[in-house]
Amino acid sequence: MKEIKQIITAYNAARSRGKGAVLATVVHIEGSSYRAPGARMLVTEDGSLTGAISGGCLEGDILRKALMVMTTQKPLLVSYDTSDEESSVITVNLGCNGIIRVLLEPIIEDNPYHPISLLKLAVEKRHRSILVTLFSLNAKKDAGQGTKMLFTPTGVHQSKEGKGPGFSALEPDIQTAWKQKHAMFIAYPVTDENTSGYNAFLEYLEPAPALVIAGAGNDVFPVVEIAKTLGWEITIVDGRPLYANENRFPSCQLVLSEPAEAIRHIKLDERTAFVLMSHNYDYDKAVLKNILYTPVKYIGLLGPTKKRDRILKELIQEGFQLPEDTEIPTSLYAPTGLQIGAESAEEIALSIIAEIQASLTETHGGPLRNLKGHIHHRNMGIVLSKKSYGVLLLAAGESKRLGTPKQTIAYKGSTLIQHAHHQASSLKTAVSLTVISQGDITLKDLLNQTDAVILENPDYKEGMASSIRTGVDHINRFYPNVEYLLIMLCDQPYVESAHLQTLIDTQQKTGKKVVASLYEGRKGVPTLFHRSLFPHLLELRGDIGAKNLIESLDNEVVSVAFPLAAFDVDTNKAREQLRD
The missing domain is CATH 3.90.550.10 (Spore Coat Polysaccharide Biosynthesis Protein SpsA; Chain A)
Known part of the structure; x- marks a missing residue:
């Protein structure tokens, strides 16, 4: 989501200067690539680039082609073969062993649902969505290609520009991607309305992770800085205005309140991580009691195992029923953080953020060298x-x-x-x-x-x-x-x-x-x-x-x-x- 927000900001700036823009989107790959489908880059009329579609190897060629698309005002699908120098598509020896397909779209202001408008709608609220981008392997200059539709829990936003399958044709596949919570690539048959036989990239988008930190001590600073770099939404919960204030945490939402009242002011969902690091035993215990039955999947508790066991034992003695019939709730990561030998505040922050990332992506956080096969398990097949x-x-x-x-x-x-x-x-x-x-x-x-x-x-x-x-x-x-x-x-x-x-x-x-x-x-x-x-x-x-x-x-x-x-x-x- 961070890249999308940066692209939106860059587009708004270009528009205020009267500059045209083209959006480049990786819509499909075969084999390996540095970036996954959904990677984007905005190219503006003055040649500035925001975002990335590769490790820096394709951006120069994309810039040249984007300026051409700006002139023609027609979309263009470009394929890059990163392994085969004899291929008929553009060859770039990147060592990735894959074919990368990039769609270039001119941003036409007359279209109320142009690609940037749809991206804005996707990020303005904390909800899941499906973004639909059409591309044609048979006709790389087909005018019907582009980011055409956004499906959200509150409605469907659809561009009327160009041809291609409409919502009635797309809905069954959108619903499948929605239920399975991952991207899909769908081939639609050639019909009188769909003469190019479009493929659809159904991109499953989730809101950016939200990090809530109970505590506002100095050791919170590196946690905030790393999370901010990742584009996470950060909230600080603390009852001490001397610590939790805008001068110390200018980029964070601040909630100055007692635990029970504080939780009522924060929207907690499955993309929320909560870290308890107030260094106040009673405060951490009170916060934990109020969030164990929320949708939060990651609750990190700073401190030794003795602290965790004591809090849980006291909660049970006080009549509080744990959400699961286990000694330690599965959502509770205590002590918080991955085991990386962290000692300093910065190292501990790194271990905490890394564990949260692994939890949200349902991975283990082990060494990549121990993996067999591909690093990323991406389902790239184009299905019916x-x-x-x-x-x-x-x-x-x-x-x-x-x-x-x-x-x-x-x-x-x-x-x-x-x-x-x-x-x-x-x-x-x-x-x-x-x-x-x-x-x-x-x-x-x-x-x-x-x-x-x-x-x-x-x-x-x-x-x-x-x-x-x-x-x-x-x-x-x-x-x-x-x-x-x-x-x-x-x-x-x-x-x-x-x-x-x-x-x-x-x-x-x-x-x-x-x-x-x-x-x-x-x-x-x-x-x-x-x-x-x-x-x-x-x-x-x-x-x-x-x-x-x-x-x-x-x-x-x-x-x-x-x-x-x-x-x-x-x-x-x-x-x-x-x-x-």
């Missing part, structure tokens, strides 16, 4: 959009073993078929089809209460294969952009959207053509099938379904364990065991 997937819910048949239509059995306030459709449709894929028996008025009435696309199968008495053929044929005729079809049944009540999403996530990570559910030692539905297997699905006959096809593909299938899929409502005994 949710709009390249479809769902086929099989709900035809006579329920002969049960003796009554299983689809209409009450479950979770509705029926099995309505519940299954709700789980499928919540994925927000390109289409969610439901196949029922031809002439089944009851099921049609139930599904008409939903947004289901209903297909009637005239050959339902043949068995499950006929319903699969009905659905696949419909996909082939009306949804040519669907690359994967998820086949599921309506009588597996414990199959919910979370598992269906896991199947899609697994396909995107592995690239496999088939992703099946694993239960009772076998692979079965729900299962994802790639389009290349659609002809095989159309050849199925009888009541066997896709099980034989899955088994015949063997090693080409990746499986996801889900034991609950073994329960299906095929008998009266199973119906009696069904639980909401």
Whole structure:
């Protein structure tokens, strides 16, 4: 966030001088690179640079190209190959062994949601957001490229400039990135509106870490200085105005109050770290008591283990219940800091800040030389959009073993078929089809209460294969952009959207053509099938379904364990065991 704020400040200064500007953003990498996607640099008309997209090796060439973009007022995607001197893209021998793609965007003031405007909205409040940047590998000068959208808990801000997928197409993938809390790279198919086949960089942004320090002694100064260098938001909590004042801490928010009152004035979230270093036992104890049940993930307590144990023991004796059934709460780091042999105030500050950083990023803080493989584990694969997937819910048949239509059995306030459709449709894929028996008025009435696309199968008495053929044929005729079809049944009540999403996530990570559910030692539905297997699905006959096809593909299938899929409502005994 610090780099983004510096870019915003630099842009405001350039604008006040009447200078044009171009924003350079790393939108994708293959292999290794010094900076990750999301690294930015602002180039202004007078040649000044703010931010960085590499270790200094690419900035000169970016400056030249940015000045050209300023003239044309058209975006440009530039690729740098840092390893292959024979490559057709621009080669730079940096030793990083990767391809870096940088998007250059002119800042056009007439556009109310130009890239800098969206960045401003992203940092103005302490909330998570998804920033969407479109780029085209097929047309590097495509005018539709650029930072186009910001998704926040309070709304969506979208640029109307250029073509490309809109929010309705992007939303399912944005929601996935939001839930998984990491960046994604999505390929959107070529359509009449999306003639360049855009890729989207969905950048997951979190607010800058907030550091709250209880105490205002001299040993707090180096902690504040390091945190300020990192761009963290800093608050000092202390009840002594002689220590906690603007002359001593000009860059910090100051809260002069007793602990309980002080906490009410501070917004605490999962990106907040609290360090207790007041050197006053009772003050530290009072603060700890008031923050143990907050979302704060890191609470550092300065001092020896004896101090920690005494405070916790006294809190329990006073009737305070610790948030976890453990001797030491997981959020409490006491003594605070990494073990680096720190002695001086500056060294201790370094150990504390390093431990906070490791805690926020959920890493261990060990030596990099002990790592095997890459230093950074970045997921850079460009995966298919949710709009390249479809769902086929099989709900035809006579329920002969049960003796009554299983689809209409009450479950979770509705029926099995309505519940299954709700789980499928919540994925927000390109289409969610439901196949029922031809002439089944009851099921049609139930599904008409939903947004289901209903297909009637005239050959339902043949068995499950006929319903699969009905659905696949419909996909082939009306949804040519669907690359994967998820086949599921309506009588597996414990199959919910979370598992269906896991199947899609697994396909995107592995690239496999088939992703099946694993239960009772076998692979079965729900299962994802790639389009290349659609002809095989159309050849199925009888009541066997896709099980034989899955088994015949063997090693080409990746499986996801889900034991609950073994329960299906095929008998009266199973119906009696069904639980909401």
